[in-house]
Amino acid sequence: MSELFGTLPDGTPVHRWTLERAGVRVRVLSYGGIVQSVEVPDRAGHTADVVLGFGGLDGYLTHPEPYLGALVGRYANRIAAGRFPLEGVTYSLAQNNAPNSLHGGERGFDKRVWDVEPVEHGVRLSRVSEHGEEGFPGRLDVSATYRLDESGALRIAYEATTDAPTVVNLTNHSYFDLSGSGSPAGHELRLAASRFTPVDADLIPTGTLDDVTGTRFDFRESRKVGTGYDHNFALDKGPTPAPVEIAELHDPASGRVLTIATTEPGIQLYTGDHLSDPFAPGAGIALETQHFPDSPNRPEFPSTELRPGETYRSETVYGFSAR
Numbered sequence: 001m002s003e004l005f006g007t008l009p010d011g012t013p014v015h016r017w018t019l020e021r022a023g024v025r026v027r028v029l030s031y032g033g034i035v036q037s038v039e040v041p042d043r044a045g046h047t048a049d050v051v052l053g054f055g056g057l058d059g060y061l062t063h064p065e066p067y068l069g070a071l072v073g074r075y076a077n078r079i080a081a082g083r084f085p086l087e088g089v090t091y092s093l094a095q096n097n098a099p100n101s102l103h104g105g106e107r108g109f110d111k112r113v114w115d116v117e118p119v120e121h122g123v124r125l126s127r128v129s130e131h132g133e134e135g136f137p138g139r140l141d142v143s144a145t146y147r148l149d150e151s152g153a154l155r156i157a158y159e160a161t162t163d164a165p166t167v168v169n170l171t172n173h174s175y176f177d178l179s180g181s182g183s184p185a186g187h188e189l190r191l192a193a194s195r196f197t198p199v200d201a202d203l204i205p206t207g208t209l210d211d212v213t214g215t216r217f218d219f220r221e222s223r224k225v226g227t228g229y230d231h232n233f234a235l236d237k238g239p240t241p242a243p244v245e246i247a248e249l250h251d252p253a254s255g256r257v258l259t260i261a262t263t264e265p266g267i268q269l270y271t272g273d274h275l276s277d278p279f280a281p282g283a284g285i286a287l288e289t290q291h292f293p294d295s296p297n298r299p300e301f302p303s304t305e306l307r308p309g310e311t312y313r314s315e316t317v318y319g320f321s322a323r
Contacts, residue, residue, distance in 0.1 A: 002116070005029055006057030012113050014057055017123045022152030023047075024320055032110040033071030033125050033144055034060065035174050038154065043255030043322040048180025050256065050320075052275075052284040059278075066275055067173040070110035071144055072103040074129055074136045075304070076171040077232070077268060077293040080204045084296035086137065086305065087165050093135040100202060103173070105134035109142075110173070122147030122155075131164065138166035138306075153319040160312040167304045168312045169291045175272055175284025176258055178251035184285050186253055190222040191267065192246045193233035197292055204294050205301075209234050222250065227282050229269045232292055239265040239302055243317045247287060250323075259319040262289040265302045289316045 005016035014031040025039040025047075036053040052068050054060055060068065082093040082101040093101035103110065114125040126143040129136070142160040149155055158170045177184045196217045197205040212218040217231065237244045243261035250257050260267070268288040275281050295301040306312050 005031075008057075008061075008113070014113060015116065017116060017118075019122055019146065019148050021121060021148035022150060024148060024152035024154070026146070026148060026154055028123060028125075028146050029060075030114050030116045030125070031057065031060065032112065033114055033172075034110070035069035035146075035154075035172060038174070038318075038320070040152070040256060040320040041322060042180075048254075050176055050178050050180055050258070052175040052177065052279060063278075064111060066175070066272075066279070067103060067110050069172070069174045071114075071125070071170065072173050073109040073142070073168065073170040074104050074134065074140060075101070075167055075296075076103055076169045076288060076290050078102050078204055080202070080294045080297055082135075084167065086167065086296065089137075091135055091137060100204060108134060109170070114144075119145060119147065121149070136166055138162040138164035140166060140168065142170070144170070151319065153317050155315065155317045157315040158313065160306065161310070162306050163308055165305060165307050167296045168306045169295070169304045170314060171268075171288045171290045172316065173286060173288055175275075175286050176249060177284045178249060178256040178258060179254050182280070182283055184225070184251070185282070186251065187225050187285060188222045188250045188252065189219050189225045189269075189285075190248045191219040191233055191269070192236050193267070194220065194236050195234040197232045197234060197266075199231065203230060205232065205292060205298065207298055207300060222248065225269075225271060225285060227271045227273055229271045230273070232266050232268050232290070234292070235262075235265055235267060237265075239263060243315050249285065249287065255322040257321045257323060259321070260287055260289065260316065261319070262316040263314055264289040264291060264316065266290050266292050268293075289314075
């Protein structure tokens with residue numbers, strides 16, 4: 001089901017699509033590929049929205065920086081100093097998270113209106129990112145398909161092709177609050193990650209992969225999340241052709257459980273410490289499946305390069321249950 005959600009200042013209409021299956025209801029916007037809401041039941045059968053979002057389009061236009069629920073790209077996360085080399089050429093990007101480039105630049109995929117078409121149990125969003133858009137090389141044909149499977153899990157599958165060498169790293173930037181009450185303070189997290197990428201003062205990876213043992217980054221056994229995280233974890237499974245479960249977020253109070261399976265080699269844990277009005281700091285937990293930050297400048301990290309004749313593919317599955 002689709003409906004008009006609002007209109008951009010230039011008159012472009014923005015539509016909202018509602019997907020519903022197996023007791024789960026998800027709303028997706030053509031603006032930014034945003035997951036506006038995800039409604040799921042708790043252990044008693046009471047339904048609540050478990051992601052942060054705005055009720056109207058103005059909220060997303062007025063408060064773009066949290067990237068609430070957005071499809072971010074062409075490169076999710078940070079690129080150091082807004083520069084990277086590729087095929088002997090150094091490309092310069094907007095330093096919109098000074099001194100770095102963040103989530104695709106000043107007007108990344110999260111601020112674009114996508115073409116949307118219905119598919120079985122979902123919608124397919126697509127657009128063309130022209131050569132030079134936000135400084136990135138290559139004309140990128142990109143799509144993201146959002147589906148609800150028979151269990152009510154939200155599956156997001158990304159594909160992209162290019163006519164020139166480029167870099168690609170796409171993710172969804174939803175903030176989860178499984179309580180549905182505005183605070184995930186008691187949430188417990190498990191991550192299948194024995195290593196993480198430590199960062200410098202500008203949140204750029206130093207290039208090492210550090211062992212989580214004996215540190216606050218050890219979530220191999222489920223425990224309370226806390227605050228103070230904006231870090232990438234190197235998943236033990238590495239990149240895989242099909243999604244593998246790597247995370248579980250649990251709210252003991254409501255019983256709601258979020259599981260995440262992905263093809264990606266990393267996941268960014270961000271505890272929302274810099275969220276601001278109308279949301280309180282820490283009001284949601286972002287778990288962004290991804291390739292590592294600053295990979296275009298780190299040949300020792302899994303590559304994010306895409307060349308003509310290749311197809312970028314990535315899939316992440318968000319499963320919902322209660323116990």
